Amino acid sequence: MSEKLALQKRDVSGKKVKALRRQGLVTSVVYGKGIAPILTQSEYNPTEAAVTVSGYHSPIDLTIDGKAQLAMVKNVDIDPVRRTILNIEFQGISADEVVWAETPIALVGLGNSEAEKMHFSILQVLESVEVKAKPADLPEALEIDITHLASVGDSVTLGDIKLPKGVEFAEKDVDLEQVIANVYDPIAEAEAEAKADEEAAKAAATETAAEEAPAAEAPTESAPKAE
Numbered sequence: 001m002s003e004k005l006a007l008q009k010r011d012v013s014g015k016k017v018k019a020l021r022r023q024g025l026v027t028s029v030v031y032g033k034g035i036a037p038i039l040t041q042s043e044y045n046p047t048e049a050a051v052t053v054s055g056y057h058s059p060i061d062l063t064i065d066g067k068a069q070l071a072m073v074k075n076v077d078i079d080p081v082r083r084t085i086l087n088i089e090f091q092g093i094s095a096d097e098v099v100w101a102e103t104p105i106a107l108v109g110l111g112n113s114e115a116e117k118m119h120f121s122i123l124q125v126l127e128s129v130e131v132k133a134k135p136a137d138l139p140e141a142l143e144i145d146i147t148h149l150a151s152v153g154d155s156v157t158l159g160d161i162k163l164p165k166g167v168e169f170a171e172k173d174v175d176l177e178q179v180i181a182n183v184y185d186p187i188a189e190a191e192a193e194a195k196a197d198e199e200a201a202k203a204a205a206t207e208t209a210a211e212e213a214p215a216a217e218a219p220t221e222s223a224p225k226a227e
Helices: 014-022 044-054 186-212
Strands: 003-009 025-032 035-043 060-064 067-078 085-092 099-108 121-124 128-133 142-145 155-157 179-184
Touching (some): 003 044, 014 025, 025 044, 044 060, 044 085, 099 121, 099 179
Parallel strands (some): 025 085, 099 142
Antiparallel strands (some): 003 035, 025 035, 067 085, 099 128, 121 179, 155 179
16 A cells, blocks of 8 residues: 655745745655656655655555645755755656666575574675566565575575566666675684784784884994004
């Protein structure tokens, strides 16, 4: 079920939008195929809630002054200090249109894998991937089972994901061998790092000692013997 958000058209733009933000409003713009850009605004709390849930992967049912418009979040500007939303770009779409979306990857069985039972760890190195589908078919997340991972070096890749019906990877030449998560031994890695640090410290100490050692005195010439 799509999130819902009510927007109102606005006439204020440029530096004047600061006044709107002081009133607890979020500025936004809605654009898309066959849609002339519409400057909009909305109340902060419901806007933050809708955008947090939908992210960049799920459609939002917008109403703009009461008129319905399906959309995707394309960009969110965040205040670098307060970490609050400043502005949002919505892309208007239609229900029959195939759209691209950045979709999270969820590891299923984390904490219960064979590797973790052996006190190894699972490291997720790929958090999301772009897919394409009609809005109604876009998944909230792509799930992949990792319970079978057992040994250091075991991994799951994009090719291991079973895409839902109607969903494809956005890129035709996507690398299906790209690793999503793998098994590593944190203890062995910590020991290797400690050994490397120790060897680096020894090398630095040796270099310092060589630099501080007094230079060998040059031999003095003996006085010529009297004849």
